[in-house]
Amino acid sequence: MTNHNDVPNPPDPKKTPSGLSPEEAAAWITRRDPRFTLTQAVVRGVRYKVFANAPGNLRELLQEAAAAYGTSDLLVYRDQRWDYPAFCNEVNQLACALTWELGVQPGDRVALAMRNYPEMAVLIMAVVSIGAVVVPMNSWWSHDELVFALKDCEARVVFADAPRHGTVRAHASSHNLTLIGVRDAVALPNYQSLRYKASHGEWPQVPIAPDDDFAVLYSSGSSGRPKGVVLTHRGAISTIHSWLMGKAMLSLINGPDAIPVPAPPSALIVTPLFHVTALHALFLQGLATGSKMSLMYKWDPEEALRIINAEKVTRFVGVPTQSAELMEAARRLGEPLPSLESIGAGGAKRPSAQVAQLADAFPDAMIASGWGMTETNSLGIIVSGPDYLARPETAGRLTQPLQEARIVEDQDKAVASGQIGELIVKSPANMRCYLNLPEATRSALKEGWLYTGDLARMDNDGFIYIVDRKKTIIIRGGENISCLEVEGALHHHPDVAEACVFPVPDERLGETVGAAVYLKPGARATEAQLRERVAEHIAGFKVPGRVWFWPQPLPRGGTDKLNRRALQAECLALAGIDTDHV
Numbered sequence: 001m002t003n004h005n006d007v008p009n010p011p012d013p014k015k016t017p018s019g020l021s022p023e024e025a026a027a028w029i030t031r032r033d034p035r036f037t038l039t040q041a042v043v044r045g046v047r048y049k050v051f052a053n054a055p056g057n058l059r060e061l062l063q064e065a066a067a068a069y070g071t072s073d074l075l076v077y078r079d080q081r082w083d084y085p086a087f088c089n090e091v092n093q094l095a096c097a098l099t100w101e102l103g104v105q106p107g108d109r110v111a112l113a114m115r116n117y118p119e120m121a122v123l124i125m126a127v128v129s130i131g132a133v134v135v136p137m138n139s140w141w142s143h144d145e146l147v148f149a150l151k152d153c154e155a156r157v158v159f160a161d162a163p164r165h166g167t168v169r170a171h172a173s174s175h176n177l178t179l180i181g182v183r184d185a186v187a188l189p190n191y192q193s194l195r196y197k198a199s200h201g202e203w204p205q206v207p208i209a210p211d212d213d214f215a216v217l218y219s220s221g222s223s224g225r226p227k228g229v230v231l232t233h234r235g236a237i238s239t240i241h242s243w244l245m246g247k248a249m250l251s252l253i254n255g256p257d258a259i260p261v262p263a264p265p266s267a268l269i270v271t272p273l274f275h276v277t278a279l280h281a282l283f284l285q286g287l288a289t290g291s292k293m294s295l296m297y298k299w300d301p302e303e304a305l306r307i308i309n310a311e312k313v314t315r316f317v318g319v320p321t322q323s324a325e326l327m328e329a330a331r332r333l334g335e336p337l338p339s340l341e342s343i344g345a346g347g348a349k350r351p352s353a354q355v356a357q358l359a360d361a362f363p364d365a366m367i368a369s370g371w372g373m374t375e376t377n378s379l380g381i382i383v384s385g386p387d388y389l390a391r392p393e394t395a396g397r398l399t400q401p402l403q404e405a406r407i408v409e410d411q412d413k414a415v416a417s418g419q420i421g422e423l424i425v426k427s428p429a430n431m432r433c434y435l436n437l438p439e440a441t442r443s444a445l446k447e448g449w450l451y452t453g454d455l456a457r458m459d460n461d462g463f464i465y466i467v468d469r470k471k472t473i474i475i476r477g478g479e480n481i482s483c484l485e486v487e488g489a490l491h492h493h494p495d496v497a498e499a500c501v502f503p504v505p506d507e508r509l510g511e512t513v514g515a516a517v518y519l520k521p522g523a524r525a526t527e528a529q530l531r532e533r534v535a536e537h538i539a540g541f542k543v544p545g546r547v548w549f550w551p552q553p554l555p556r557g558g559t560d561k562l563n564r565r566a567l568q569a570e571c572l573a574l575a576g577i578d579t580d581h582v
Helices: 022-032 058-069 084-101 118-129 143-153 162-174 191-197 233-254 276-289 301-310 320-333 352-361 385-390 438-444 483-490 527-535 564-574
Strands: 038-043 046-051 073-077 080-083 109-113 133-136 157-160 178-181 213-218 228-232 266-269 292-295 315-318 342-345 366-372 380-384 404-408 421-426 449-458 464-469 474-476 479-481 496-506 510-519 546-549
Touching: 022 233, 046 233, 058 084, 058 118, 058 233, 058 276, 073 084, 073 118, 080 084, 084 118, 084 191, 109 118, 109 143, 109 162, 118 133, 118 276, 118 292, 143 162, 143 228, 157 162, 162 178, 178 191, 213 233, 213 276, 228 233, 233 276, 266 276, 266 301, 276 292, 276 315, 276 366, 301 320, 315 320, 320 342, 320 352, 320 496, 352 366, 352 385, 366 385, 380 385, 404 449, 438 449, 464 483, 474 496, 474 510, 479 483, 483 496, 483 510, 483 527, 496 564, 510 564, 527 546, 546 564
Parallel strands: 073 292, 109 133, 109 157, 133 213, 157 178, 266 292, 266 315, 315 342, 342 366, 510 546
Antiparallel strands: 038 046, 073 080, 213 228, 366 380, 404 421, 421 449, 449 464, 474 479, 496 510
């Protein structure tokens, strides 16, 4: 195990260059900062660049954080608060209980079916600390979806809050599952009774190899059954350490004077912990950086304002709709949110018009966005600050230093700069496989390269633009139309809160453009007004031919992305359009 307390401090910014490109900064820091020294490792037959001195697994990551950050606050939920010693004590209690009371062995899968409760954060670290595999379940799933995933992952133990406990109970009794209640699930056994059976002890001594599995996270399943994405400790650590290095690179790129003295890090977690945005970008990264993390049970923009002010939150990351609602609530209530240093987006592409709006509403915060996938442990592309304001359509540049990226045609031939192709990425952060789906795994992973299914282009400066998903391009009379591009144009109308674009079958053209739109409360934009505004930003053939106005926020899938397929089917059914071939 590498203890960061034994690693020399990073180079003094006063003695280092500035104004470097990201590639130059990465090369400089990996040669001089022992925390980010690179080596090579062969993983599942493929050679990758890896960090030589990173923690070997997530248990080590938590141990090192506990040693580094002492009694700093770690987790806040309503009127409850955990510092690092209290959190680690509870993790150890649950780790012992899992081992001695429930008989969980390394490699066994433990499912968590609950909302964002503190117990979920504790259980994630307890499960991985004994070499078992955590399976966070989608708390929005139906009974059938939840039961499918439990069967698919072959979980031995399930922790569930009251709504999920009732759903799982019948399945548990017939499939030899141990079901443990959490919070409002009052049945025995429950989390607290289990916890107090275990005495506090030393950290678990179970060996955990870097390439052992740490989690199975399920994809949104918008086009069929959800797929279990199997992730390893090395994959998660590669992502977290890459982000830490990105923070260390900032002074090399922007100069030391451009980086203000940071306040104590404090994050608000508003997206579900079964999704990589919350699990990796906020929780696991928060552990590594000594961040205080405040959990929200359910999204409420006014409650978010209260927590941000009360806990001096410095970092907010949510889906773009949440950023927009936070901005609207702050304006309505006259709350400038001075503690916020960054406002990030994950889970979906932020409408380009929103970038400048956020920068205007929160001038002291850095507006940022990231592209990543469950299959990449969330590692991918990042953009922030002036680069984002200048290029609001971009996903950003590739996160240094472990990744490689290419944009290719169907025959895997690289496309020219600026041309559109499929984005493929290679790094040790990529998933091990899709659970129980060898054909899907072979299709997605080839010699270490993950075929993302995202269509993208890259400019001469290395900025990558995600155009659309390969499977959701609209082909109108032979012309390709990006759903994301049309959605971005719709968001230029001030009345639009959410928009989802999809193909509509057409006898003459094959497909035309349809859109489901949810307007801001009190707004009264008409279909004609929306079309007129859209036509100011994109070509006429891309303007939606049909618009369906939705009475409530648009439905979303398991990873909080718009459920395009469900919206398309419902809109077409309302219009009496044949959906047999959709």
